[in-house]
Amino acid sequence: MVAARQLNLLRAKGRCIAVLIAAAAATPLAIASTLTPATQGMGTHTALGLPPCGWAAASGMPCPSCGMTTSFTWAAHGDLWASFVTQPMGFVLALASAMTVLVCLWAACTGARVQGPAEAILLRPVVGWSALVFFLVAWGWKIWAVQAGITP
Numbered sequence: 001m002v003a004a005r006q007l008n009l010l011r012a013k014g015r016c017i018a019v020l021i022a023a024a025a026a027t028p029l030a031i032a033s034t035l036t037p038a039t040q041g042m043g044t045h046t047a048l049g050l051p052p053c054g055w056a057a058a059s060g061m062p063c064p065s066c067g068m069t070t071s072f073t074w075a076a077h078g079d080l081w082a083s084f085v086t087q088p089m090g091f092v093l094a095l096a097s098a099m100t101v102l103v104c105l106w107a108a109c110t111g112a113r114v115q116g117p118a119e120a121i122l123l124r125p126v127v128g129w130s131a132l133v134f135f136l137v138a139w140g141w142k143i144w145a146v147q148a149g150i151t152p
Helices: 002-007 012-033 044-048 054-059 068-076 080-086 088-110 117-122 125-148
Strands: none
Touching (some): 068 088, 088 125
């Protein structure tokens, strides 16, 4: 017990939390792996019983999240290029989900803590602002890709 404290390992509660976070991060990827990606680059979510995008139907332009489900589906099927071309932010979020699963399962199995410098970096305002800018750039890409007829 003293050695575990000296190494600063996770206790049972921390390991359980890591498993729960891994399960939460794996869920969208698991669901996406059961879907067939829409060849138009968006619309895969309708296979889940969700309605088509009202924004796209009303404006003729994709909404900020158009293509996210399709991007996750491509990533879950292993086609990372198609995932990126479909929706760059969806690609980044799918990779982040996969990395979260791996890191949390590693923490749960080994007891190693995953906080520290990474946590301090992720909580900086510049990271949030950078993510927002990337989200807007990805939306701009999606609008351009739809107008140019670019599909994976």
